[in-house]
Amino acid sequence: MLPERIVTRRLVLRRGRREDAPLLKRAIDANLDHLRAWMPWAMEEPSPLEVIEERLDRFASDFDAAADWAFGIFPPDESAVIGGAGIHRRTEPDTLEIGYWIDARHTRRGYATEATEALMRFGFSMPEIERIEIRCDPRNIASAGVPKKLGFRHIATLANDTTTPTGDPRDTMVWEMTRPSFDLQRATLESFQ
Numbered sequence: 001m002l003p004e005r006i007v008t009r010r011l012v013l014r015r016g017r018r019e020d021a022p023l024l025k026r027a028i029d030a031n032l033d034h035l036r037a038w039m040p041w042a043m044e045e046p047s048p049l050e051v052i053e054e055r056l057d058r059f060a061s062d063f064d065a066a067a068d069w070a071f072g073i074f075p076p077d078e079s080a081v082i083g084g085a086g087i088h089r090r091t092e093p094d095t096l097e098i099g100y101w102i103d104a105r106h107t108r109r110g111y112a113t114e115a116t117e118a119l120m121r122f123g124f125s126m127p128e129i130e131r132i133e134i135r136c137d138p139r140n141i142a143s144a145g146v147p148k149k150l151g152f153r154h155i156a157t158l159a160n161d162t163t164t165p166t167g168d169p170r171d172t173m174v175w176e177m178t179r180p181s182f183d184l185q186r187a188t189l190e191s192f193q
């Protein structure tokens with residue numbers, strides 16, 4: 001199972017709670033174009049505060065039921081939401097998928113990579129997990145840069161398997177980290193320490 005709070009070198013990843021709604025709304029509303037370019041849920045934004053509160057309640061109950069884990073990404077003092085990351089179950093019980101977004105005012109500092117690396121480690125702390133995937137539009141160079149930097153392998157590009165936020169057909173790049181690759185990467189790093 002995943003902890004409610006994960007502290008990385010520069011970030012706090014924390015299970016969202018209802019009280020975070022104003023900070024989350026502020027971050028989403030300031031990033032509408034940035035998010036709508038790639039994330040279908042952003043087409044429904046901006047949402048009223050109550051809708052965001054209900055969403056956070058739903059995220060929290062899914063988190064507690066170990067059905068799905070959505071984290072807010074905060075700076076160490078938790079004074080703002082600077083992004084979101086989730087680790088999601090997929091149809092195969094041994095597979096998880098990681099997703100992320102970072103406020104455009106905080107991009108290109110390695111935050112998505114730092115958050116994803118932490119979620120990957122916690123994902124593989126669950127013994128039943130054998131694979132972690134990241135999926136993105138092949139045109140989303142910034143998103144594809146994250147798994148690439150973390151040593152995920154590009155295993156497929158699925159043609160026309162989904163749609164863009166505006167409803168056009170879209171390909172999907174699939175990136176994979178398997179447990180053996182993760183273990184090997186960790187062992188290699190440890191041997192240099």
Ligand SMILES: CC(C)(COP(=O)(O)OP(=O)(O)OC[C@H]1O[C@@H](n2cnc3c(N)ncnc32)[C@H](O)[C@@H]1OP(=O)(O)O)[C@@H](O)C(=O)NCCC(=O)NCCS
Pocket residue numbers: 034035038039100101102103106107108109110111112113114135136137140141142143144145146149
């Ligand atoms: C995708 C996203 C989360 C990346 O966040 P980020 O914190 O800027 O990413 P990182 O700084 O960890 O970047 C990791 C690598 O990706 C690549 N990258 C990131 N942004 C890039 C850009 N704008 N152009 C080209 N490469 C980019 C780089 O290789 C980078 O490593 P480097 O800085 O050492 O060269 C952010 O751009 C975002 O929120 N986009 C909108 C939402 C979205 O697309 N989410 C993913 C949907 S699948």
